[in-house]
Amino acid sequence: MSGRSATAVPLSRNRDFQLLWLAQTGSELSQHVFLIAYPLLAVALTDLPIAAGLLGFLATGVQLAFGLPAGLLADRYDRRLxxxxxxxxxxxxxxxxxxxxxxxxxxxxxxxxxxIVEGLALAAIFPAEEAALPQVVTTGQLPDAIALNTARSSVGQMGGNSLGGVLYGLTRALPFAANAVLQLLTTLALLFVRIPRHHGRDTSSVDSARRFWPELTGGLRWLLRHPTLxxxxxxxxxxxxxxxxxxTAFILIANAAGVPSGQVGVVVAMLGGGALVGALLAGRLQRVLRPYVSISAVLWGAALLTPLxxxxxxxxVAGVVFALVGALVPLANTTIITYQLxxxxxxxxxxxxxxxxxxxxxxxALxxxxxxxxxQFTPGRTALFGCAALLLVPAVLAALNRTLRRFSGHTEEDDGKGEVTV
Structure with a gap:
């Protein structure tokens, strides 16, 4: 389960991690450029706002449908490829x-x-990259590596959204041309990443067809049977x-109240700014805090801040609150993904x-x-309080869950639980 067994190379000198990080930064930028450009282009081509919604629905639906098969591919074939x-x-x-x-x-x-291609590709990329991370860094470096990936996501979100809007304003073709260049550079960087071959099952086995469904759902069964995960x-x-x-409720209510869209965009962008700051501290905090403390602190922080x-x-004030919430997110993400891996x-x-x-x-999607x-069906403030109440659910779940309270972060505590055929 561990990463490289050799003497740990610092992440700052880990060539493979740096190339993987840079490559996926380009991928994140491209994704967010597309998320801004495609609805604008869809409406421009059809003059129908629903056309943009259909595209988003299909892209998300493809990711959902291909999610589990993509995970199986990542466990059976060369993740770098x-x-x-x-x-x-x-x-x-x-x-x-x-x-x-x-x-x-x-x-x-x-x-x-x-x-559709974008949805299929993103579905394939997510499990392959996440599963490959422990192959290019040591187990002890995972928190810092995951925190840096969280920072990468924030950079991609802020930079991609801004870049996509600016480029589309110049000419319709430019965002997609920029994405083509970004993806070519990403492909080039990935060609030089050294990801050790993992031990996938021999797919030529005569019983491979009979075992397809058990293998396809193996990750889901492991997840559901493993108490901590x-x-x-x-x-x-x-x-x-x-x-x-x-x-969503905040954006809709602010828009109905006549707040300029530019102001709303800046306020929401504070989430990414806060997340970028939080990511710089998340790796260090994850190592000194028990999982129960780090996860519970984030969940209760979000539940108590959002009603403001x-x-x-x-x-x-809204921008400051969003920044504070954004700063909490990397700690939870780092803790959850570290122990998942x-x-x-x-x-x-x-x-x-x-x-x-x-x-x-x-x-x-929900x-x-x-x-x-x-x-749609409740007054503005009531809707926001209703959404804030939803955030109390995971906070209470974490606070009352005995498995999470007992889990100290040592993997031997979970040995033998949730066994599934690999």
Whole structure:
């Protein structure tokens, strides 16, 4: 279950981790450029706002549908090759759309195909990269590596959203051309990453077809049968659902109140700024705090801070609250992902990561829906308080769960639990 057994190379000199980090930073930037550009282009091509919603639904649906098979691929085949091929396919898809738009031949159908390719590629990338991380860093370095990945996500979100809007404003083709270049650079960097071959099952076995479904669901069964992984995953998914609902409700209510969209964007961007600061401290804090303390502190912090946003109409105060909440998130992410990887055998890491990703994607889809429904049928402040109440659920769950309270972070405490055939 551990990372490299040789003498630990500091992350600052770990060539493979740095290349992987840079490559995935490019991937994150590209993803967020696309998230800004595709709805604008969809409406421009069809003059129908629902066309943008359909694209988002299909991309998310593809990720959900392909989530578990992607985890199986990450456990059975060369993870570096999966990352390289996914990036190369994204480069081709975005590049083809950029050329079509440049030639004034872009179509909604073409954009639809690119969105589906994007969803499939992201589904493949997530478990392969997460499962590969313990292969390029030691177990002791995982908290710092995961914290740096969290910081990378914040940079990708802030930079990609800004870049996508600016480039689209210049010309429709430019965001997709930029994404093609970013993905080509990502592919090039990944070609030079050395990821040791993991011990996947021999896929040529005569009983491989008979074992397909048990193997496909192996990560999900491991996750559900493992007490510690089960509770920390549940906490993470529930807080994502609650905060997704809250964020959607906040944006809709601020817009209805006449707050300029630019101000709303700056306030929400404070989440990323806070997360970037929190990521710098998360690795160090994760090593000195018990898992119960670090996870509970974040969950209760979010549950107690978010109601403040229902009590104020001051956007400066709102920005500070978002920054504080954002600063808490990396500590929880670092703790949850670290123990998810450490407690999972290498042959199951891709499938467990994929299973967690499926739950997270469901939460990401349901959160905005819940938030919008609350805004539709309840007064503004009541909707925000309702969303804040959702965040109490994972906080109470963590506080009352005896398995999490007893877990000190030593993997031997969980030996023999939740065994699943690898």
């Amino acid at each position: 999966i990352l390289v091929l996914a990036s190369a396919v994204r480069a081709l898809a975005h590049g083809s759309l950029a050329v079509a738009l440049w030639l004034d031949a872009g179509s909604y159908l073409h954009l639809l195909v690119v969105a 089960r509770v920390i995953t549940a906490c993470g998914v529930l807080v994502n659902l609650g905060f997704g609902a809250f964020l 946003l229902a009590l104020t109409s001051n956007m400066v 450490v407690l999972t055998p290498d042959g199951l890491r891709g499938r467990v990561s994929a299973a967690v990703g499926v739950f997270d994607n469901v939460a990401a 959160g905005p829906l819940v938030g919008s429904v609350l805004v």
